[in-house]
Amino acid sequence: MNRTIRVVIAKPGLDGHDRGARVIARALRDAGMEVIYTGLRQTPEQIVGAALQEDADVIGLSILSGAHMHICPRIMELLREKGLQDVLVVVGGIIPDVDIPALNEMGIRGIFLPGTRTQAIVDFITAHVRPRVESI
Amino acid sequence: MKSAPAAAEQGRERRSPERPRPFRTISLRPIDRLYTPDDVRGVDYPRDLGDPGEFPYTRGIHATGYRGRLWTIRQFSGFGTPEETNERYRHLLRAGGTGLSVAFDLPTLMGRDPDHELSRGEVGKCGVNVASLADMETLFSGIDLGSITTSMTINSPAAMILAMYLVVAEKQHASWQTVSGTIQNDILKEFIAQKEYIFPPRPSMRLVTAVFAFCAEHVPKRNTISVSGYHIREAGATAAQELAFTLRDGVEYVQYGIDAGLDVDDFAPRISFFFNAHSDFFEEIAKYRAARRIWARVMRDRFKATSPRSWQLRFHTQTAGVSLTAQQPYNNVARTALQALSGVLGGTQSLHTNSLDEALALPTAEAATLAVRTQQIIAHETGVANVVDPLGGSYFVEKLTNDLEAEALAYFDTIDRLGGMVEAIERGYPQKEIAESAYRFQQAVETREQIIVGVNDFVAEEEEPVGILHIDESVAARQVARLDRLRASRDGARVRQTLDALKGGAQGTANVMSLLLDAVRAYATIGEMCDALREVWGEYEEDPVI
Numbered sequence A: 001m002n003r004t005i006r007v008v009i010a011k012p013g014l015d016g017h018d019r020g021a022r023v024i025a026r027a028l029r030d031a032g033m034e035v036i037y038t039g040l041r042q043t044p045e046q047i048v049g050a051a052l053q054e055d056a057d058v059i060g061l062s063i064l065s066g067a068h069m070h071i072c073p074r075i076m077e078l079l080r081e082k083g084l085q086d087v088l089v090v091v092g093g094i095i096p097d098v099d100i101p102a103l104n105e106m107g108i109r110g111i112f113l114p115g116t117r118t119q120a121i122v123d124f125i126t127a128h129v130r131p132r133v134e135s136i
Numbered sequence B: 001m002k003s004a005p006a007a008a009e010q011g012r013e014r015r016s017p018e019r020p021r022p023f024r025t026i027s028l029r030p031i032d033r034l035y036t037p038d039d040v041r042g043v044d045y046p047r048d049l050g051d052p053g054e055f056p057y058t059r060g061i062h063a064t065g066y067r068g069r070l071w072t073i074r075q076f077s078g079f080g081t082p083e084e085t086n087e088r089y090r091h092l093l094r095a096g097g098t099g100l101s102v103a104f105d106l107p108t109l110m111g112r113d114p115d116h117e118l119s120r121g122e123v124g125k126c127g128v129n130v131a132s133l134a135d136m137e138t139l140f141s142g143i144d145l146g147s148i149t150t151s152m153t154i155n156s157p158a159a160m161i162l163a164m165y166l167v168v169a170e171k172q173h174a175s176w177q178t179v180s181g182t183i184q185n186d187i188l189k190e191f192i193a194q195k196e197y198i199f200p201p202r203p204s205m206r207l208v209t210a211v212f213a214f215c216a217e218h219v220p221k222r223n224t225i226s227v228s229g230y231h232i233r234e235a236g237a238t239a240a241q242e243l244a245f246t247l248r249d250g251v252e253y254v255q256y257g258i259d260a261g262l263d264v265d266d267f268a269p270r271i272s273f274f275f276n277a278h279s280d281f282f283e284e285i286a287k288y289r290a291a292r293r294i295w296a297r298v299m300r301d302r303f304k305a306t307s308p309r310s311w312q313l314r315f316h317t318q319t320a321g322v323s324l325t326a327q328q329p330y331n332n333v334a335r336t337a338l339q340a341l342s343g344v345l346g347g348t349q350s351l352h353t354n355s356l357d358e359a360l361a362l363p364t365a366e367a368a369t370l371a372v373r374t375q376q377i378i379a380h381e382t383g384v385a386n387v388v389d390p391l392g393g394s395y396f397v398e399k400l401t402n403d404l405e406a407e408a409l410a411y412f413d414t415i416d417r418l419g420g421m422v423e424a425i426e427r428g429y430p431q432k433e434i435a436e437s438a439y440r441f442q443q444a445v446e447t448r449e450q451i452i453v454g455v456n457d458f459v460a461e462e463e464e465p466v467g468i469l470h471i472d473e474s475v476a477a478r479q480v481a482r483l484d485r486l487r488a489s490r491d492g493a494r495v496r497q498t499l500d501a502l503k504g505g506a507q508g509t510a511n512v513m514s515l516l517l518d519a520v521r522a523y524a525t526i527g528e529m530c531d532a533l534r535e536v537w538g539e540y541e542e543d544p545v546i
Helices: A021-029 A045-053 A068-081 A097-105 A116-126 B002-016 B045-049 B084-094 B133-139 B158-171 B188-194 B201-218 B230-234 B241-259 B263-269 B282-304 B331-345 B365-380 B395-418 B421-426 B428-447 B475-491 B492-507 B512-520 B524-535
Strands: A007-009 A034-037 A060-061 A086-094 A110-112 B072-077 B099-103 B147-152 B179-184 B224-230 B271-277 B315-319 B348-351
Touching: A007 A021, A007 A045, A007 B179, A021 A034, A021 A060, A021 A086, A021 A116, A021 B084, A021 B428, A045 A060, A045 B348, A060 A068, A068 A097, A068 B084, A086 A116, A097 A110, A110 A116, A110 B099, A110 B524, B072 B084, B072 B147, B072 B365, B084 B099, B084 B133, B084 B365, B133 B158, B133 B365, B133 B475, B158 B201, B158 B512, B158 B524, B179 B224, B188 B224, B188 B230, B188 B421, B188 B428, B188 B492, B201 B224, B201 B241, B201 B263, B201 B271, B201 B421, B201 B512, B201 B524, B224 B230, B224 B241, B230 B241, B230 B271, B241 B263, B241 B271, B241 B282, B241 B395, B241 B421, B271 B331, B282 B315, B282 B331, B282 B395, B282 B428, B315 B331, B331 B348, B331 B365, B395 B421, B395 B428, B421 B428, B492 B512, B512 B524
Parallel strands: A007 A034, A007 A060, A060 A086, A086 A110, B072 B099, B072 B348, B099 B147, B147 B179, B224 B271, B271 B315, B315 B348
Antiparallel strands: none
């Protein structure tokens, strides 16, 4: 039996604008996923730690401040170090087009810009999350 | 059996049926097809409206409206290093801007130096980095603080930034008696909406009232707070929630000022407000009118203020950043113009118009100029500045004004029952109300009950990209190098001494403003001053409940 998809929604960096993170967290929960919201100002170490501890299938990052090219590589590096490269990482926020190829290159395929329907994010996660079965 | 008029009405409806969609404002407020004298029955002109310049100021605080003085075109801007932002300010002043408004970057807003670990990737991105008095001196180099007004959007470290600004004025030989402008200094809406807080609510309120008391004595022309609905709205609040929570925040500040021993008429006239101009034209206009009426009555009746200047609500307006779309960004010019028009028809004292590219990045100089031109067109071509409160007396606008006021006052009652706004925030009450509205709005967009042009309707297949501003990644390195030089050249013993004095003051009950001024004069950094207070007061963390 497929188990419920577990998602860690995180707000890295110093920014406090959490409207997007909260709306997405709620939409994913309403779509039947288990959602853990980390709260504000999480370091990459804290976010990867939460993903490990929560046995997350997905990490969703909300970044509006322009710090994504500093935060995302660090998170991907930490995931590799911890053997969590199967965790699907998606990013939402203000991401200039020119940065998208580099983010794809580091393994982030789901990049959602302003105006994205929450259903599109639900669909993307459902389609791309690694298939896992309940261990018991 | 139907009465004859109802039957006739039914006949007319058959001939011209309504479109099959809900008629609602962008706050999802249902709107009737027609408003008539029945909707404004009970409105008493002198009691509820009054002429402009007369209590309760529903129609405006100045008898002559914009015939006396146009609103101030005040564009919020800042990015990169203080040198770069200084250059942009001179550009804006040359383009006809009449006031400045400083956007600080996240490290500055959060009281962190640019070399702090948490500042990585954030230095100079969302605003200008100001770490010390040296940066503030550069920021206003060649700009006379005695003759322009400056608004500074800073909250948790507002007292530190104000201290830096006052020392720059001092060095320019501008008298504190004449220095005007505004410091945002509104911590409550940070807890409620924007979430850029450092210290817990109660010591944060102590900093706010320290600014009130200090300025009442030494900087009498400066607005000591800009009680802000803007961020509350951006976080997803409805128009009524923006109105209610903002004004209730204002009530909280007045109460804390009085509790700190100040006379209401000594500090209330320096309280200003800041509202959003969102896309529903009439609802916004009604919101500004209701705000003036509520504030006038609260100040006179609840706080027994006797000076008319305490009763008059003055406000800045910014068009809704959240309404801007990354898709078809030129559409944002039209959105912004209409939103700005609602602010003007609502009687704003100053206005910021967003640039077309702000859903993508910070604005380019060209986009920022177009935003200024939009205001100049409203001011000089449309004729709307000729008449005060031109929509006063409209059945619809007066009814909406009454309805918004009633909703706001109902929220006042709830918050009063919770013990006040600080207590309501500690329980997460306004935060939850806003999150609920944000989610409902998103659902309305997804079901296309709410149309957003270019996003969920009228979508373009191919889009031409617009040029955007890229923040040079070397900004952080330059700011860190500058800070290293400062730390090497200043008198370290004096810095330590002033920071110790600050800690001592914070442990007691002293007004910390004069201690902050001493630390600033010694070139203590914003991170050092905030760390000193963090040691005494601790840091606030929100419960991350969704």
